[in-house]
Amino acid sequence: MFDPDFTRGTDKYFLKTKQIIERHGDVRATYAIFMRVPIILAPRLMREWLEWVAKERKIEITIDMPKSEGDYVGGGEPLAFISGSMMDLADLETHILQKIGPACVAAHNAYRMCRDLPKVSFLAMDARHCAGAEMAEMMAYAASVGSQAAQRDVGAIGFMGNATDSNARYFGNKEGLGTMPHALVGYAGSTVRAAEMLYELFPDELLVVLVDYFGKEITDSLAVCRRFAAVAGEGRLALRLDTHGGRYIEGLDPGESYAVLVRHKAEAIQQYRTEAGLRWLVGTGVSAAAVWRLREVLDDAGFDKVKIIASSGFNPAKCRIMASAAAPIDIIGTGSYLPDRWEDTYATADVVEYDGRPSVKIGREFLLASWQHFKKVSAVR
Numbered sequence: 001m002f003d004p005d006f007t008r009g010t011d012k013y014f015l016k017t018k019q020i021i022e023r024h025g026d027v028r029a030t031y032a033i034f035m036r037v038p039i040i041l042a043p044r045l046m047r048e049w050l051e052w053v054a055k056e057r058k059i060e061i062t063i064d065m066p067k068s069e070g071d072y073v074g075g076g077e078p079l080a081f082i083s084g085s086m087m088d089l090a091d092l093e094t095h096i097l098q099k100i101g102p103a104c105v106a107a108h109n110a111y112r113m114c115r116d117l118p119k120v121s122f123l124a125m126d127a128r129h130c131a132g133a134e135m136a137e138m139m140a141y142a143a144s145v146g147s148q149a150a151q152r153d154v155g156a157i158g159f160m161g162n163a164t165d166s167n168a169r170y171f172g173n174k175e176g177l178g179t180m181p182h183a184l185v186g187y188a189g190s191t192v193r194a195a196e197m198l199y200e201l202f203p204d205e206l207l208v209v210l211v212d213y214f215g216k217e218i219t220d221s222l223a224v225c226r227r228f229a230a231v232a233g234e235g236r237l238a239l240r241l242d243t244h245g246g247r248y249i250e251g252l253d254p255g256e257s258y259a260v261l262v263r264h265k266a267e268a269i270q271q272y273r274t275e276a277g278l279r280w281l282v283g284t285g286v287s288a289a290a291v292w293r294l295r296e297v298l299d300d301a302g303f304d305k306v307k308i309i310a311s312s313g314f315n316p317a318k319c320r321i322m323a324s325a326a327a328p329i330d331i332i333g334t335g336s337y338l339p340d341r342w343e344d345t346y347a348t349a350d351v352v353e354y355d356g357r358p359s360v361k362i363g364r365e366f367l368l369a370s371w372q373h374f375k376k377v378s379a380v381r
Contacts, residue, residue, distance in 0.1 A: 009095070015090075018090040021087045026086060027085075027354045028084065028085060029353065030351065030352055031082045031096075031349045031351055032078045032081055032350055032367040032368075033079045033349050034076055034078050035075060035101060035104060035105075036075050036076065037344050038072065038073065038108065039104035039105055039107065039108045040070060040073070040108040040110075041072075041073050041104060041145075042070075042100070042103040042104045042107040042146075043103075043104075045100070045138060045141060046099040046100040047063055049099055050092070050096065057088065059085065060084055060085075060088075061082065062083040063081075063082055064080065064374065066078055066079075066081070066370070066374055070107075070145050072149075073104070079347070081352075082349075083353075086354070097349060101345040101346055101347030102142075102339060102342075103141060103142040103145075104347070105142075106142035106337055106339055107142040107143070107145040107146040107149070109338070110146025110147055110159065111145075111150050112146075113314070113332075113334070114146065114157070114158045115154050116323045117323050118150065118155060118157065120331065121157045121160045121332070122147065122157075122158060122333075122334060123159070123309075123332070123334070125163045126139045126162075126163075126335030128335065129338055137166070137167050140162045140164070140167035140170050140171075143170075143337060144159060161173045161176065161177040162177065163176050163177065179208035179309070180194060180208065182213050182242075185213040190214075191213060191223065192220070192224055194209065194210075195224050199228065206237075207228060207236060208240055209238070209240065211240065211241065212241060212242050217243065217290075217294065221298065222303075225237065225301065232305060233305060234305070235306075237303075238306065238307035238308070238331065239306060239308055240309040240310075240333070241291065241311070242333075243285050243290065243312065245279075245285035245313070246285075249286075249294070251293065252290060254283075256293075257283070257289035258282050261292065261325060263292075263296075264326070265324075268281060268288065268324050269281060273321075276317065276318075277317075280318050280322070281325055286310050286312045286314075288321065288325035288327040291327040291328060294308055309329075309330065310327075310332050311333035314333070314334040315334075315337065315340065316337070352368045353371065
């Protein structure tokens with residue numbers, strides 16, 4: 001249910017504009033919505049809200065979309081044209097922009113991650129990083145849109161689900177997906193015991209075990225595999241690496257990390273890298289070398305069907321590095337498709353027509369040209 005008193009969150013100058021129009025006379029206006037950065041179009045939450053406003057206020061609002069949900073839209077290219085009484089639309093702009101900008105940028109980030117790692121499944125674990133339920137819904141929706149776009153464009157597996165029940169519907173699920181937090185391992189006293197507790201209550205689900213709590217990623221991974229050998233042999237066991245950036249996983253150091261990559265993907269370290277890129281390849285935390293090392297150990301011990309889940313800071317840039325190293329990841333848990341530069345999420349609106357009279361502020365003529373082109377194309381259809 002949307003907030004019926006939403007105008008309390010509307011920019012004051014829009015409310016003043018509404019009062020001025022009420023006194024001096026209404027016009028029919030068309031707003032062009034655009035962003036300054038390339039995005040994947042994710043307009044559903046905005047559209048649903050506008051449709052609710054139209055129904056509640058018993059007004060007419062026309063929403064014209066030059067492109068469809070999931071399409072690529074370049075910077076400065078209109079996302080939507082919204083037309084109606086200027087009196088009716090004047091106090092809606094704040095909320096229109098809030099509901100479309102962040103979703104589009106997050107969808108683009110999710111798209112890039114899925115495109116770069118098309119054979120990897122993703123789990124949206126962003127809820128803890130969101131500022132409340134409204135943002136969490138927006139980000140889950142955005143991940144689903146970006147995922148579907150990558151599935152369409154490159155045949156990616158994409159996002160398999162998210163971490164909360166409330167937004168599972170965006171991924172075609174009835175419930176959220178979850179594994180175990182570090183707190184459960186601490187409570188259990190050992191990684192194996194935590195796995196036993198989880199399996200006891202949820203024996204039919206994929207058994208996913210965190211293996212970095214005690215800093216013994218290799219030792220504890222093998223211990224879990226041996227304890228659940230039958231489950232591992234059926235491919236129903238997954239080990240999750242979430243090692244923080246303050247240390248290497250068990251058995252690795254800078255030299256050994258380079259050696260691991262040389263054995264599997266030497267060309268990945270023969271290219272120029274930023275400091276962040278080098279860290280993701282051979283540094284501390286969940287690096288490409290760490291993933292490769294765990295895969296080596298599992299395969300050598302006969303646990304080749306055990307899956308590897310990687311998490312910890314998997315944003316689009318880190319996913320691109322993992323792709324260059326062909327890191328053998330089965331699933332990535334991520335909340336890092338959320339925009340890290342919030343200024344990039346700012347959508348903007350300009351009126352391009354008043355009662356059929358074309359007009360736009362200097363410097364935004366490209367919006368007016370887009371609106372006139374859209375009208376011509378629509379008339380031909």
